[in-house]
Amino acid sequence: MSNPDRGRRLVVVLTLITTIVAAVVAGLSVDAGTRQDAANRESEYLVLIATNQTVSDIGAENYQTSLVSDVVSNSADGLAHDMAALQLAATGDASGALTVTALANGSRARADAARKLSDLYQSPKWGPTSADGFPDVKGYFAAQADAEQAIVTRQNQASDTYNAWSAKGDTYVAILSVLAVTFFLLGLAQVSKRMRTFLATCAGGLLLVSIVWTAGVLTA
Amino acid sequence: MDPDATGGAPIGLPTQPSGEILEAVASESEHDRLGIAIAIVLAIVAVTAAFAAWRTSVVSSQVSDTNRTALIDVSKQQAMHQIDANAAYTEASYGVDTAMKKAYGESLKSSQVPALQILGSTITNALVPTMSTLAGPFAAGAPLTPAGTYDVAKRIEELGNANPSYTALNPQAEFAEADRLAREKTWLTVLSVLFAIALFWLGMAEITAGRWRWVNLVTGIIIFVVTLGMFGAVELFFLSGGGAA
Numbered sequence: 393m394s395n396p397d398r399g400r401r402l403v404v405v406l407t408l409i410t411t412i413v414a415a416v417v418a419g420l421s422v423d424a425g426t427r428q429d430a431a432n433r434e435s436e437y438l439v440l441i442a443t444n445q446t447v448s449d450i451g452a453e454n455y456q457t458s459l460v461s462d463v464v465s466n467s468a469d470g471l472a473h474d475m476a477a478l479q480l481a482a483t484g485d486a487s488g489a490l491t492v493t494a495l496a497n498g499s500r501a502r503a504d505a506a507r508k509l510s511d512l513y514q515s516p517k518w519g520p521t522s523a524d525g526f527p528d529v530k531g532y533f534a535a536q537a538d539a540e541q542a543i544v545t546r547q548n549q550a551s552d553t554y555n556a557w558s559a560k561g562d563t564y565v566a567i568l569s570v571l572a573v574t575f576f577l578l579g580l581a582q583v584s585k586r587m588r589t590f591l592a593t594c595a596g597g598l599l600l601v602s603i604v605w606t607a608g609v610l611t612a
Numbered sequence: 613m614d615p616d617a618t619g620g621a622p623i624g625l626p627t628q629p630s631g632e633i634l635e636a637v638a639s640e641s642e643h644d645r646l647g648i649a650i651a652i653v654l655a656i657v658a659v660t661a662a663f664a665a666w667r668t669s670v671v672s673s674q675v676s677d678t679n680r681t682a683l684i685d686v687s688k689q690q691a692m693h694q695i696d697a698n699a700a701y702t703e704a705s706y707g708v709d710t711a712m713k714k715a716y717g718e719s720l721k722s723s724q725v726p727a728l729q730i731l732g733s734t735i736t737n738a739l740v741p742t743m744s745t746l747a748g749p750f751a752a753g754a755p756l757t758p759a760g761t762y763d764v765a766k767r768i769e770e771l772g773n774a775n776p777s778y779t780a781l782n783p784q785a786e787f788a789e790a791d792r793l794a795r796e797k798t799w800l801t802v803l804s805v806l807f808a809i810a811l812f813w814l815g816m817a818e819i820t821a822g823r824w825r826w827v828n829l830v831t832g833i834i835i836f837v838v839t840l841g842m843f844g845a846v847e848l849f850f851l852s853g854g855g856a857a
Contacts, residue, residue: 400824407816408831411809418805422798429794433679433787437686444690448697455701455764459708466712494723498732501719502712509708514759575812582816582824 399588403581406592410578410599414571417606421564428557431550438547445543449536459510460529466503470496563609567602574598647818650829654814657836661807664843668800675793682786692778696771697764700748704762707750710743791857796850803843810836 473496480489507513512527513520520527574595581591713735720732744751748767755763755770772778813832817825849855 404824404827404831407813411813411835414809415802415806419798419802422801426794426798429675429679430791433683433790436683437787440683440686440690444693447694451697451701452764455704458705462708462712490723491725491728494720494725494728497723498716498719498728501715505711505715506708509711509761511757511759511761514761579812579816582828583819 399592400582403578403588403592403595406596406599407575407578407582410571410574410595413599413602413606414568414575417564417567417571417602420606420610421561421568424557424561424564428554428561431554431557435547435550435554438543438550442540442543442547446540449540453533453536456510456512456532457529459506460512460527462506463503463510463513464526466499466506470499470503472496473499560609560612563605567605567609570598570602570605574602646825650814650818653829653833653836654811654818657807657810657814657832660836660840660843661804661811664800664804664807667847668797668804671793671797671800675790675797678786678790678793682783682790685781685783685786689778689781689783692775693768693772696768696775696778699771700764700767703746703748703750703767704764706743707747707762710740710747710751713743714740788856792850792855795855796846799846799850800843803839803846806835806839806842810839 473492477489477492477496480486480492510527512518512529512532515527518528518532577591577595577598581588581595584591717732717735717740720728721736723729723732749755749770750762750767755766757763810832813828813835817828817832820828
């Protein structure tokens with residue numbers, strides 16, 4: 393086979409390799425785009441979930457703190473009535489003392505009813521450690537905030553993943569552009585006998601750059 | 613000049629075409645026929661590539677639409693969940709108020725003060741039943757957690773399940789469908805690129821000559837046929853519902 397034939401064969405082989413590399417890079421580019429879309433969707437989904445969780449938690453916290461407030465306020469009412477009953481008894485007003493004591497019992501009954509229905513009072517985790525103690529409202533709020541923060545953290549991670557795949561996808565598009573130039577040079581090399589070596593060398597160089605670049609992006 | 617002297621042919625031109633000329637004309641004719649054949653193949657590949665690009669675009673749109681619908685459904689679901697949660701916590705709050713009022717009334721009824729006994733009876737007999745109508749199922753003491761508190765989460769779930777608009781939404785299934793279509797889109801895009809590459813090889817066959825023209829033509833046709841086969845297989849696989857995770 394003559395030298396020009398060897399040159400042309402080399403150009404055809406280079407074109408075949410470029411074809412395969414272009415197909416692989418196109419696949420990687422689409423894959424990056426798909427992963428980018430998936431991460432974007434996850435990020436948007438988690439924004440909705442985080443917002444919903446925060447609003448739900450506010451409703452739950454209002455309900456729980458309202459119950460604790462009922463327990464504390466009615467217990468305090470009972471205590472105040474007891475003190476008033478003692479004062480009335482000390483002044484000899486037995487009837488008044490009896491009435492106020494009945495009202496004190498009523499307040500305590502209200503407090504007990506609220507205590508029985510309070511998740512914070514009944515919880516082994518947040519409940520009071522002594523009979524007259526208070527539930528760990530701060531700890532409960534912190535745990536609620538942690539749960540919300542965990543979703544926000546996942547959302548941030550999804551957002552970072554989106555940015556990472558977006559950058560990769562952009563780079564693959566740049567590599568595909570280089571491969572398009574490579575195809576152009578190889579096409580010229582097939583038909584131009586005089587410039588074949590120069591064009592094939594340039595195309596080979598660009599192909600090598602594309603392969604190394606793709607490997608670098610792939611392993612990054 | 614007597615035309616008969618040259619057999620009727622104009623002066624200076626051979627009376628019969630030589631063998632070389634016939635071969636050149638035959639080669640040129642064959643060259644033209646191959647050029648036309650390559651042009652036809654190019655047209656077929658170009659139309660197929662355009663069809664593949666259209667299908668890729670359609671599937672890509674379906675992916676976007678399905679994802680968008682799923683996210684809208686998540687928003688709707690969350691909005692309905694908030695409405696249900698608001699209703700459940702309102703019922704639970706009325707339930708607590710009713711329970712407290714009932715305990716207060718019972719306490720007063722058991723006192724030794726006649727006026728308070730009457731007040732207690734009024735509270736338990738008149739006020740508590742009226743208040744309990746606002747407490748929903750919590751008025752009857754259900755649903756309850758194992759600790760004996762109101763199970764508001766379960767009540768929210770009950771309200772959601774009783775709402776056909778809520779139960780009709782299934783964003784997770786839509787996300788799964790979007791993922792399946794995205795996998796199809798990936799394949800179709802790669803195959804569209806391969807069709808474009810087949811076009812490149814056939815284009816090279818159109819502008820080259822001799823043995824290399826055949827190399828370019830055969831390579832282009834092989835890439836086209838393999839890609840077309842894969843395209844058909846991918847379409848059949850995904851249109852029959854395949855590719856789900």
